[in-house]
Amino acid sequence: DEEESNTKPTFDFKSYMVQKAISVNQALDASVPLKEPAKIHESMRYSLLAGGKRVRPVLCLAACELVGGNESMAMPAACAVEMIHTMSLIHDDLPCMDNDDLRRGKPTNHIVYGESIAVLAGDALLAFAFEHIAVATPTNVHPSRIVRAIGELAKVIGGEGLVAGQVVDISSEGNSEVGLKELEFIHVHKTAKLLEGSVVLGAILGGGSDDEVERLRRYARDIGLLFQVVDDILDVTKSSQELGKTAGKDLVADKVTYPKLMGIEKSREFAEKLNEEAKEQLVGFDPVKAAPLIALANYIAYRQN
């Protein structure tokens, strides 16, 4: 296919990610100003602006642009999914949950601000995500699309989404009976649901048809699961130094992983299958606009840390 061979090499994934992350970081910085009480807002900003690749917001923006929208239509939603991601990390790191002291190389929120503020900052980010979409989405997006996006976001983070994943994860720890079904439930809900939400919100706000939204939903589910399978593989094949975190921690903590359940080779095949499936969903879209999403799937599949 001549068109494909022309567009593929010209797409510079690295500079695309850098550009998008800059826009997202500026928008995030502006979205949570230092109001009173300053401590809560400092705590919110500390975790929200801690860096990271901003994969979720970029997916949201790319999906919006794929269906014909422009970046500004989905920027408040892109910030909102990052706020939700951040709040779930703040709460997951708490002593009564995973009890983590470090996150992205920095002390976790409750280590710096104390547990009570960490709980409140998480709650405030959760609430603010919804307020931000409702208030800051530009008026050229029809209110029915904004309302639908809010409903989608609410669904992927609550008892049928992120929270469900964390609950099953907590109760499966140290339980040797956990099988592939539970493992998939945990990853789909802890990781894939919010990635799905990011893509679907972007597609809805960008004006995508129902069919386009559903295809992008399937794309997102595949790359969400792919992300976790690759994470599990890297954990057993790479050293701590290469990963920048404690390798094999999941094995030590007696957590179930794909390599443990199906072996390294089968896990790699599964990852390959998910990547193929994800990219199949993008066939038929404008190849130039689909390039970032194809590259993101490849990035998730072939990353080394």
Add this chain to the structure above:
Amino acid sequence: SSASVSIESNTTQFDLQGYWTSLRKEINQNLDQAIPIQYPEKIYEAMRYSTLADGAKRAPPVMCVAACELFGVNRLAAFPTACALEMVHAASLIHDDLPCMDDAPSRRGQPSNHTIYGVDMAILAGDALFPLGFHHIVHNTPKDLVPERRLLRVVAEIARTVGSTGMAAGQFLDLNSSSSSSSISSAIEFIQEKKFGELAQCSAVCGGLLAGAEDEEVERLRRYGRAVGVLYQVVDDILKAKSGDGALKKERGGKSYVGVYGVDKAMEKAEELRDEAKKELGGFEKYGEAVLPLYGFVDYAADRGFSVG
């Protein structure tokens, strides 16, 4: 004016208890259906335990419905938002009770959520109830009664209410102001308003927004709701102080009007708030008797003429 006096004098004839009791039953049924138990069951049980607690009066939802009906709009327009107010209310109470916060072993006469389900589940139950509230609004509000533009304002209002400048700010200041501090008297008003005035304010405002009230009317409902919410809490503290069981001191650590100014001053404050709330309702006289439930709430908050729940 004479009209407002005559409407106000009717409040003694309005059966707020009957209005409240029947609405409360409907709200409870709606909430019961809104949180079905599914996998993973434990989290849904924790969510239901606090949201469906027996002693809940359902004051925020009833005020929301009454504010919507004030403008002649069907109460069905307000039910999903009314239920959402209870969900986000339950979420913030669950988190307020945590050991790292108020460390409260009980709530509404029952063991607090974390005492039964553990601290991790209590945090997650709250984290799930906030979004469930928003989900409930956007999926269940009848589209023919409420345009989407209004729903966006309702979502934003509720989110701001529970967020970093609303109830979370009140909880933060409550935790971080010691009763011995000299600045307590200046902070106390803020804490009272944020912790106890915000939700009543939000409930009244959302009812108005759903009904398509004018901006000026919505702001009037905002001031009314705030006054009623703070009034309710000030009177609650007075009653506890008078009963002399020490419950107030234990619960609030002296961080209340009563704790700072004493019972007499708190009673004066209560009268001021009652007048303030009723003054706002004077602006709704054109809606006739539909305003009576809102007058009834003011007197209930001040006098506790009957019991609910």
